[in-house]
Amino acid sequence: MDTLNSRVSFDFLRRNDIAFIEEGKDYIKLASVKEDPYIGDILRRLTGKEIILEKVSREELDRLLKDSIPSFDIDIGEDSIDEKRLENIASEAPVVKFVNDIINEAIRRGATDIHIEQFEEDVEVRYRIDGVLHTVKKLPKYVAPPVVSRIKILAKLNIAEKRLPQDGKFPHRINSQEFDIRVSTLPSIYGESVVLRLLRKGELDLSLDTLGFSRGDLQKIRDFISRPYGMVLVTGPTGSGKTTTLYSAIKEINLGDRKIITVEDPVEYTLKGLVQVQVNPKIGLTFATALRTILRQDPDVIMVGEIRDPETAQIAVQASLTGHLVLATLHTNDAPSAFTRLIDMGVEEFLIASAVLGVMSQRLVRKICEGCKEEYSPTDKELNAFLSVGIEPPKKLYRGKGCEECEGTGYRGRTVIAEVLTVNDDVRSLVIKKADASLIKEKAVEEGMTPLLADGIRKVREGITTLEEVLRVSQE
Numbered sequence: 001m002d003t004l005n006s007r008v009s010f011d012f013l014r015r016n017d018i019a020f021i022e023e024g025k026d027y028i029k030l031a032s033v034k035e036d037p038y039i040g041d042i043l044r045r046l047t048g049k050e051i052i053l054e055k056v057s058r059e060e061l062d063r064l065l066k067d068s069i070p071s072f073d074i075d076i077g078e079d080s081i082d083e084k085r086l087e088n089i090a091s092e093a094p095v096v097k098f099v100n101d102i103i104n105e106a107i108r109r110g111a112t113d114i115h116i117e118q119f120e121e122d123v124e125v126r127y128r129i130d131g132v133l134h135t136v137k138k139l140p141k142y143v144a145p146p147v148v149s150r151i152k153i154l155a156k157l158n159i160a161e162k163r164l165p166q167d168g169k170f171p172h173r174i175n176s177q178e179f180d181i182r183v184s185t186l187p188s189i190y191g192e193s194v195v196l197r198l199l200r201k202g203e204l205d206l207s208l209d210t211l212g213f214s215r216g217d218l219q220k221i222r223d224f225i226s227r228p229y230g231m232v233l234v235t236g237p238t239g240s241g242k243t244t245t246l247y248s249a250i251k252e253i254n255l256g257d258r259k260i261i262t263v264e265d266p267v268e269y270t271l272k273g274l275v276q277v278q279v280n281p282k283i284g285l286t287f288a289t290a291l292r293t294i295l296r297q298d299p300d301v302i303m304v305g306e307i308r309d310p311e312t313a314q315i316a317v318q319a320s321l322t323g324h325l326v327l328a329t330l331h332t333n334d335a336p337s338a339f340t341r342l343i344d345m346g347v348e349e350f351l352i353a354s355a356v357l358g359v360m361s362q363r364l365v366r367k368i369c370e371g372c373k374e375e376y377s378p379t380d381k382e383l384n385a386f387l388s389v390g391i392e393p394p395k396k397l398y399r400g401k402g403c404e405e406c407e408g409t410g411y412r413g414r415t416v417i418a419e420v421l422t423v424n425d426d427v428r429s430l431v432i433k434k435a436d437a438s439l440i441k442e443k444a445v446e447e448g449m450t451p452l453l454a455d456g457i458r459k460v461r462e463g464i465t466t467l468e469e470v471l472r473v474s475q476e
Helices: 003-005 008-013 037-047 058-067 083-090 095-108 141-154 216-223 241-255 287-297 310-319 335-346 348-355 382-389 424-433 437-446 452-461 467-474
Strands: 017-023 027-031 050-055 109-117 122-129 132-140 166-174 175-185 193-200 230-237 260-266 274-278 303-304 325-330 357-367 373-376 397-400 411-422
Touching: 003 260, 008 017, 008 095, 017 193, 027 058, 027 287, 027 411, 037 050, 037 424, 050 109, 058 216, 083 141, 095 109, 095 166, 095 175, 095 193, 095 230, 109 141, 109 230, 132 141, 141 175, 141 193, 175 335, 193 411, 216 230, 216 357, 216 397, 230 241, 230 310, 230 335, 241 260, 241 303, 241 325, 241 357, 274 348, 274 357, 287 310, 287 348, 303 310, 310 325, 310 348, 325 411, 335 348, 335 437, 348 357, 357 397, 357 452, 357 467, 373 467, 382 467, 411 452, 452 467
Parallel strands: 027 050, 230 325, 230 357, 260 274, 260 303, 303 325
Antiparallel strands: 017 027, 109 122, 109 193, 122 132, 166 175, 175 193, 357 411, 373 397
């Protein structure tokens, strides 16, 4: 089953009602409840072996799927397992291989996170790929204790502590790639939930040009980061690519003539030529305390991983007004709401108006898979969506029908949709008056800002993504 595991996801097989029977040198025999030559052809191309599909009943398929689940030397309730015995089991070859296989498969498929979740009757393993979770394995409950314990051992966590959350990390290498894997455990009513964040180590191969910003928005961003001082904010929900945008911007201005210091939680990537600080609240190293010290380090550019409290907001704004370029992220749904958020944190509106150069709000949308991209005629609902943002609807739209390259999803890779607000005299005047975010947005659009939804629909028109995907992430 090694060839099949390395090339085909469990989710793909489960969705198509397929189970493994046996693998030979030149063939793989699979069980299926239906005859589908298209699926056989896909698997043949993915594995490079002849695919033999044997039709079976639903009951037989379920039995085969159950038999393919890994078996460990443990079959008793978690609470009655001796800690030392559990540690020994977690270090045995089957468990070690199983955990390594889960991590390596996630990396191969381009996942950013692995979720191992315990429920009443089973355990689910899910990968977050292109921002969307996919179930890759459903396992019996007895698998959880050794697997969770193995991950805790790797991350140097306390395997006996199951009542409190724990955080840790460990290195992982596959071929020539090195990763930092961040581990978070959370007690739940059915057992611990574990999330592994996969962070590739080494120099970032990123550029503002490759993220998906429009030409006009790129010009605005480059204007912001070329200034000697002021504040540039990137907003959006968790997982919207804010940090990647900031890293790409910093990489562009990191030419050796300016001192750049970052304060982050955590430091996700390392960049040459930067002083990078990771906060540690347990010892009092918060964003605010780190920022106060950073200002005594003679920086030119400061990156703040997240402005999440009034003290950090105050220091960051003051720094931007005293000769420093400050780049920071903020959790708001759109660009105009950033001003309201800072005011709510207690920063004086006239200071905000003076400090902020521009605000970007962004989301990540999945791109249509080029391997199965097809044309179709837009529906009335889709035509109305174009008209609602003042864009001429096209005669043809595009979608992915699903193929082996995208594992049947119709999407592969992601790109940015964004709105970029430039702070000019009119916007400053509204901020000082504590104007509602909707009024600021109206003025910004009047003066050339493309709203987030409109930018997304433009990408739909260009055949980059789908309207369904844009509406999924834009909340509109």
